[in-house]
Amino acid sequence: MYKIIFLVLLLVKFFWSLTLQLLSNKQVGKPLPKSVQGIYDESEYNKWRSYNNKKDKLHLASNAISLVFNIVLFCTNIISVVYYALPGDVMVKSMLFFLLIGLVETIISLPIDYIFNFKIEAEFGFNKVTPKIFIVDTIKNYIIGNVLNIAIFGLVLLAYNLLGDYFGIIAFLGLAVLMILISAFSSVFSKIFNKFTSLPEGELRTNLSKMFEDAGYKLKDIYVMDASKRTTKANAYCGGIGKMKQIVLYDNLVNNYTEGEITAVFAHELAHFKNKDTTKMTFFNMLNFLPMMVVMTVMMIVPEIAQSYGFSDANIFFAFYVSFGSMLSIVTQLIMIPFNYMSRAFERRADSLAFEKGYGDELITALRKLHKDSLSDMNPHPTVVKLTYNHPPLHERIELIESKKVNK
Ligand SMILES: [Zn+2]
Incomplete structure (x- = not known):
């Protein structure tokens, strides 16, 4: 019975992504909106189509693999069998299980990641990842992912031992605090992966500093981040804890855009910063944890769920594994629909x-x-935009600015 519920969740998740992809495929070959014509020439546009097609197929393959993997996990008793076979108490068993399953998942996703970086991204000239960076990143991600998993589980276990039935609510608050800390210290995290250098004196630095200080902030420094070793994408953001704030520009932005364009991108990011859009989105993102906490609590109150998977009683590890696993991501995606709507409004305002x-x-x-x-x-499908986009598509953004120019 409970296995059927899990199976349904997994299937809904798979078909949701399949539907989104079919909708996107329907858009292929439709004429582009006027405001975005001429950005790609015909050969570039075809290149784009084949890039997306290949990416979609890979995405579908990866979804299908994870569907099969999860069906194996959640339609058999394999989780409880492995769990009971591992030595130690709940914490040690769980730690070993995470390390083991994380290793299996990393190995399974390795071919997909490899094809994505070295076949598809490389074929289209995006890939800046060398085999060495790829291996180091994979290992870093494995370690960081597991450290986070184990740390969060440790907190959940602690909360459960201390608070019993009410641990779900407390854990939710604990996670909220954790997320605030993560977003506050995100600049520290990105320093693990990237190098930051001060933007040299000059017109650009003067303009950005002036705009920043006019908005009422104290500037600590403007940094250029070496994003180009991983991606060709360009971006900028403001951050920092306390009074002194910092500006971070991707080196791709600094190297490939005019000073006017960099300042324009920065003006957009500054508007987000000033309106606290990022903070608001962080807050909304916390609501993502609510279904997790509900499911976790239900799984502890109803021992039959764990028992149907071969556990002798309700099991905190199993409850955690289900709640924090990818299965609930479909629920999260549905919850995100109104928040994406809000995020698109923030983008228009910026x-x-x-x-x-x-x-x-x-x-x-x-x-x-x-x-x-x-x-x-x-030219994304309008329904796909409504369901999943946190930014308006390009033609809408251009049309908005153009309409403001006409009204002025
Ligand atoms: Zn934005």
Whole structure:
């Protein structure tokens, strides 16, 4: 009975992504909206189509593999068999299980990651990942992923031992705090992966500092981050804890965009920063944890769920593994629909504010370049946008700025 519920969840998840992909396929070959014509020439556009097609197929393959993997896990008693075979108490057993399953997952996803980076991304000239970086990143991700998993499980176990039935609510609050810390210290995390250098003195530095200080912030420094060793994508953000704030520009942005365009992108990011959009989205993202906590609590109250998987009683490890696994991501995706709607509104407001600062035209050329460089979808299916996009598609953003120009 419970196995059927899990199976249904897994299938809904798979068919949700399949549906999104079929909708996207329907868009192929449709004429582009006027505002985004001429960004790709015909050969580039075809390149984009074949890039997306290959990416979609890979994505589907990876979904199918994870569907099979999860069906094996959740339609058999393999989890409890492995769990009971491992030595130690709950914490040690769980730690070993995470390390083991993490290793299996890393190995299974290795061919897909490899094909993505070295076949598809490389074929289209995006890949900046050398085999050495690929291996080091895979190992770093494995270690960081497991350290996080084990640390979070440790907290959950502690909360459960201390608080019994109410641990779900407490764990939710604990996670909220953790997420705030992670977002506050994200600059520290990115220093593990990247190098930061100060932006040299010059017109760009003067303009950005002025705009930043006009907005009422104290500037610690403007950094250029070496994002280009991993990606060709360009971005900028503001951050920092306390009074002194820092600006981070991707080196791709600094090297390939005009000073006007960089300032326009920055004006957009500054608007997010000023309106606390990022903080709000972090807050909404915390609601993602709510279904987890509900499921976890239910699984502890109803021992029959764990028993149907071969556990002798309700089991905190199993409850955690289900709640934090990828299966619930379908619930999360459904929850995110209204928040994506809000995020798209934040993006429109940030674009409007960059326009009002006088950077409308530069923002348009920058956005066209940004989308061109990442070969992103110029004409996504409207339903796909409504369901999954946290940014409006390019043609809507350009049309918004153009309409403001007409009204001025
Ligand atoms: Zn934005």
